[in-house]
Amino acid sequence: MIEKLEIKKATEKDVDFIIESIIAAEKNNTAILSYSKIFKLNISKVKEILKQTLLYNIDGCELSINSYLIGFIENKPVASIGAWIEGKTGLPSSTIKGNLLFKSMPANSIKYAKSIFNITSKLYTEYLLNSFCIGVVFIKKKYRGYGIFEKILEIHINNNKIFERKLNTYVHVFSNNISAIKTYEKNGFVMIKELESNNDEIKEYLPFHKKQILIKKTYD
Amino acid sequence: MIKKNVILKLTDIFREIFNNEDIILNIKMTAKDIDNWDSLTHMLLIAKIEEKFSIKFKLKELNKLDNVGNLIEIINEKI
Numbered sequence: 001m002i003e004k005l006e007i008k009k010a011t012e013k014d015v016d017f018i019i020e021s022i023i024a025a026e027k028n029n030t031a032i033l034s035y036s037k038i039f040k041l042n043i044s045k046v047k048e049i050l051k052q053t054l055l056y057n058i059d060g061c062e063l064s065i066n067s068y069l070i071g072f073i074e075n076k077p078v079a080s081i082g083a084w085i086e087g088k089t090g091l092p093s094s095t096i097k098g099n100l101l102f103k104s105m106p107a108n109s110i111k112y113a114k115s116i117f118n119i120t121s122k123l124y125t126e127y128l129l130n131s132f133c134i135g136v137v138f139i140k141k142k143y144r145g146y147g148i149f150e151k152i153l154e155i156h157i158n159n160n161k162i163f164e165r166k167l168n169t170y171v172h173v174f175s176n177n178i179s180a181i182k183t184y185e186k187n188g189f190v191m192i193k194e195l196e197s198n199n200d201e202i203k204e205y206l207p208f209h210k211k212q213i214l215i216k217k218t219y220d
Numbered sequence: 221m222i223k224k225n226v227i228l229k230l231t232d233i234f235r236e237i238f239n240n241e242d243i244i245l246n247i248k249m250t251a252k253d254i255d256n257w258d259s260l261t262h263m264l265l266i267a268k269i270e271e272k273f274s275i276k277f278k279l280k281e282l283n284k285l286d287n288v289g290n291l292i293e294i295i296n297e298k299i
Contacts, residue, residue: 092251094257094258105263117261117264121260127258
């Protein structure tokens with residue numbers, strides 16, 4: 001399998017696969033899509049908004065085409081990793097993502113997100129400046145367990161000169177995603193923090209009520 | 221509106237969005253200085269600023285706002 005893998009930098013042609021990747025990663029093997037739940041949007045509207053944000057072509061977050069490497073097997077996209085150096089563009093990825101979503105999201109959706117904000121705020125996403133952030137990982141089911149994740153991550157790390165820049169790599173994972181956590185641990189990541197919400201209602205909006213930050217240190 | 225009023229109004233907005241009455245803005249302040257400033261709170265913050273000051277930001281302008289000082293400056297230009 002791995003010998004057939006071809007890894008390329010994403011282009012606008014890959015937008016639909018990136019959207020599929022973001023949605024799968026957000027759902028975290030559940031039926032809960034936070035974009036739908038938090039902004040009260042149906043799936044086709046979520047896809048439309050994600051497409052619009054990606055096509056703005058602004059670098060530095062998970063909604064940036066340039067953050068993605070795509071793995072192809074026999075010319076079909078089977079895997080993607082969206083990753084970037086946090087703060088490289090001068091702004092945190094959260095600000096860039098917030099700006100892109102703000103300009104693409106209907107006003108009513110923003111209003112709705114505000115009304116439920118007290119429920120979702122406990123699991124806010126913490127970004128570590130001057131680190132390499134893995135934001136989205138997606139491997140189609142059939143292609144899991146062949147080392148595709150490791151191969152794409154290796155190319156990402158080389159392309160971004162993580163060792164020369166002495167950057168640590170980190171990722172956020174919902175704590176119930178045991179297989180992903182095991183994969184990261186196998187690759188040298190360790191948990192540095194776990195965020196937890198005690199509000200039961202959070203399960204209506206996010207796939208799980210606990211989230212871990214795992215880090216792989218390049219230097220101390 | 222003079223700058224001082226902008227800062228006062230902006231402080232109220234920050235305190236409401238981040239649910240923190242202790243926030244005191246300064247021009248060098250960035251997202252890393254305030255707890256819970258993630259993509260969602262950022263969206264809520266910008267939406268509230270547009271509403272309260274009756275202004276609209278362009279994406280290009282938003283992507284240049286790297287600290288509170290820049291934010292105050294652009295609000296002053298728009299009101």
